Amino acid sequence: FPVVTRPGFNVVVAAATKNPETNFTSPTTMKMQIALILAAATGAAAFTSPQPQAVKNSLLMAEEAAAEVVEETPAPVVEAPTYTCISKEAILSSPNTLEFGNVWDPLGLAELGSDETLAWFRHSEVKHGRVAMAAFVGWWAVAAGAHFPGELAKGVDFGSLPSKGLDAWDAVPGWGKAQMLIFAGLIEFHDELFHSRRGTHYLRGGTPGKNMVPGLYDPLGMSTKKSEEAKARGRDVEIKNGRLAMIGVAGLWATATLPGSVPLQPPC
Secondary structure, eight states: OOOOOSHHHHHHHHHHHHOTTOOTTSHHHHHHHHHHHHHHHHHHHHHHSOOHHHHHHHHHHHHHHHHHOOOOOOOOOOOOOSOOOOOHHHHHTSSOOTTTSSOOOTTOGGGSSOHHHHHHHHHHHHHHHHHHHHHHHHHHHHHTTOOOSSEEETTEEGGGSOSSHHHHHHHSOHHHHHHHHHHHHHHHHHHHHHHHHSSOOTTTTSOTTOOOSTTTSOTTOGGGGSOHHHHHHHHHHHHHHHHHHHHHHHHHHHHHHSTTSSTTOOOO
């Protein structure tokens, strides 16, 4: 007989080999031994063969148990902002509306965005108004014949500039125009930088339109002695004058490019 490694087979073979009277050559004995070996092999196979259905059921139960145990992920906590931007109501309440009786906003721009959006609108309005006031005064001065002494550039005297605004701008050399644009860009950049580092930004509760570039506005500190009421009135006056200046510059430009487009406006 060959050597069998299953437990059932080992028991039968061991029992047969330990009995010295066992006659392996007898046909009857051989048949009995073969029957016993087959029976033992069948029993051993019953104990060692896998149970597919039981394994499948166990896997299904494990999956169901895992599905039931669901870790609850906590909802993300949205932190409230640590700042308070100036509200729309506060911005729209200043300056007063004596000219129209209410806020003149036919396009509904004041309803766009959040409080930060309107604060940015007001900051931009104040800056554009300041630029327009400077432009209007400069246009008027050139048209009136006022000019600085000396040379604007090598071979170009200030006195040689034309008296009309756009013609005078065209006569400025390219590098002169570039210097003015770079200077304006540096002012804008440092204003935003100092708003963030030296004070409260106008989108984080600061005052829209406040200048933060040292020495650019009120270098003598004349406004430091004014009361808060006087400063508030000054800001309102500045906004209104800036609005009028923007309209004035637009009228000068229209007259210079489209003669006769502005009634009663002489050539400029």
